[in-house]
Amino acid sequence: MVRLAIDLPKIAKVTNTAIPVLIIVFGLAGYFFSFYFHFGTVFFFLLTLINYYYRHIQKPHAILRNFGILGQMRYLIESVGPEFRQYLYASDTEERPFSRVERAEVYRKSKDVDSSSSFGSLLNFDEHEIKLRHSMYPVDKKDSTPYSLTFGEERGIKNTYTITKPFIISAMSFGALGEHAVRSLARGARMAGIPMNTGEGGYPKYHLKEKCDLIFQMGTAKFGVRHKDGRLDDAKLARLAKNKHVKMIDIKLSQGAKPGKGGLLPKEKITKEISELRGVPMGKDVISPPHHLECTNARTTVKFIDHVQRVSELPVGIKLCLGSEHEFRELVEEMKKQNIFPDYINIDGAEGGTGAAPKSFMDDMGIPLFKALPLVQQILIDEGVRDRLKLVCGGKLISPGKQLMAMAMGADAVYTARGFMLAVGCIQALQCNKNTCPVGITTHEKDLQAGLVIADKAQRVSNYVKNLEHDFIELLASMGCKSVKDLTPERVYVPGKAHA
Ligand SMILES: Cc1cc2nc3c(=O)[nH]c(=O)nc-3n(C[C@H](O)[C@H](O)[C@H](O)COP(=O)(O)O)c2cc1C
Incomplete structure (x- = not known):
């Protein structure tokens, strides 16, 4: 035959x-x-x-x-x-980091279209999924207490910063993002009334153009506020902190996608402008050191937090991905010893995204958010310092359900980077490090950015926040909670863990 x-x-x-x-x-x-x-x-x-x-x-x-x-x-x-x-081939639920189902929900929220579905969830219900617990006695959402969180109140400083929605646009630098993306996000943040973290891209020229509330991030290279040798230039920081749109300072100790490794900006993405804003040469990959030169142990790290708080006169937080609980506890003990606390601790899950990082770090380093967060919360409670600071977190928290889970596990507010990238049209092409982003987000090519119309995408950011908040309040009410303050870990069903 x-x-x-x-x-x-x-x-x-x-x-x-x-x-x-x-x-x-x-x-x-x-x-x-x-x-x-x-x-x-x-x-x-x-x-x-x-x-x-x-x-x-x-x-x-x-x-x-x-x-x-x-x-x-x-x-x-x-x-x-x-x-x-x-x-053609991937099913609606199997893609990574975000499945089509997850992405489509962000698209719908950001386009402000009806996101109700029929017949049944496409997600798994038999693989040890964490779920929210509803109450038999939901509250009327009209009785919900409006959300409000004030950073810096614990220290009694003059320049406290209050947010009225629990969402923050997470750090993404101008450099990783192009101008249009930064401006869309910043304008959208202003329209939605939420803050945006600048990322470690140096002087936030484009963010400031859009006049939203900013959290200035100081990465380990301190772009924008550095001396030539990489140490903090106090005068530059003080000047920047005086800008009325800069509300808080975020000291990045590490991030989930590459903990223990400094940032990497590939040379392909360093334009003349970026080199000026950051103070770095063109034509060479820019590698930030793995830690702040000032922070070599718990004692010097706490001293540095104190220094930045004094120089900036703003609320100051630290961002880190949890690695060793022992080291984290030591840091908290040192805070107690020196009686110096950051105004917030920002826990980034190992599943976090990045503009560019070595794959081995992305895949195998750091503790994922829903494991790290309860550990951090418990250490803060054990050490009796939970009321000295706020706890915020991120790591694929792009839906209200996941955001509520994080808040029930101890977070006071949540942030997302890729959720907002999806809101402005990211199609998960996985080319953030190549300057070839087909939808003009993580690129500096003018031709590609032309597709990203700032006014349109800013509206999508605002819609996304509006619809997140809507669902967030509905879910909260179904859980029998009038306020996020009623959330406790028992409100989350963790398979294998008997409680509630
Ligand atoms: C394109 C891109 C750029 C990023 N740049 C930074 C940065 O400059 N500084 C930082 O601390 N994290 C950076 N991150 C990490 C995010 O701020 C965030 O911590 C992480 O992606 C987890 O949030 P997500 O899972 O909601 O994206 C970046 C992430 C992406 C996707």
Whole structure:
């Protein structure tokens, strides 16, 4: 019986033999019939040269050496594989980091369209999922207490900062993001009445243009507020902190996607402007150190927090991904010893995103949020200092349900970076580090940014927040809570953990 199968090696052999033969065929046709056949002669001649190079000269690619020009098909198909998988083959729930179901919900919220569904959830219910516990006696959401959180009140400082929605746009630098994305997010933040973290991109020129409330992030390289040697320039920080839109300072000790590693801005993304805002040269990858030069142990870290609080006169928090509980407890003990506390601690789950990071760090380093958060909360309670600061957190908290889970586990407010990227149209192309973002978010190419219309995307940010808040309050009421203050860990069902 004849069995149909594609024998690729055989096809490659035939192709490699046919190409030089076609030079002769077209050459003869050009000679005898029409000059125009010589276009084919030239074409196949060039193909033969390329094929010769692939098969006999270049050495790094075994496939090209063995199969010649046809081997390129493999690279061609591989290069469009992610798009094919995303659009044609991947199921609605299996993509990472966010499934289509998760992304679609953000898109709907940001486009302000009805997000009710029918027939049943597409998510799993049998794989140890954490769920919220509703109450048999939900409260009327009209009786909900409005949310309010004041940073800096514990220290009794003059410049406290109050938020009235529990959501924050998480750190993403101008550099990782292009101008249009920064301005869309910043304008959207202003419209929605929430703060935006600047990320570690230096002087927040574009954020300031949009006049939203800002949390200025000081990464380990201290872009925008550094001396040449990488230490803090107090005068620059004090000047920036005086800007009325800068409400808090975020000292980044580490982030979930690359804890223990400094930031990385690939050279492809360093424009002249970025090099000026950050104070770094062009044409070279910019690597931030893995820790602040001032912070070499718990004692010096707490001293540095104190220093930044004094210089900026603003609420100051620290951002970290939990690694060692022992080290974290030591840090808290040192805070007690020096009687110095940051105004908030910001816990970033290991599942957090990034503009660029080594894969091994993204995959294998740090503790995920829903494991880290209860540990941090417990240490703060054990040490008797939970009331000395606020706790905020992030790590794929893009839906109100997940946000409530985090708040029930101890967070006072939540933030998301990629939730807001999706709101402004991110399609999860996974090219943030290449300057080729097809929807113009993580790129500085003017042509690509042209697709990102600031006014339109800012509206989406605002819609996203509005609809998050709506669902958030509804869920809270169903849990029998009038306020986020009523949330306790028992309100979350964790499989295998018997309570409530
Ligand atoms: C494009 C991009 C750029 C980021 N830049 C920074 C940064 O400058 N500083 C920082 O602390 N975290 C940065 N992050 C991490 C986020 O602020 C956040 O901590 C992390 O992604 C978790 O939130 P998410 O899961 O909601 O995205 C970045 C993340 C992304 C996706």
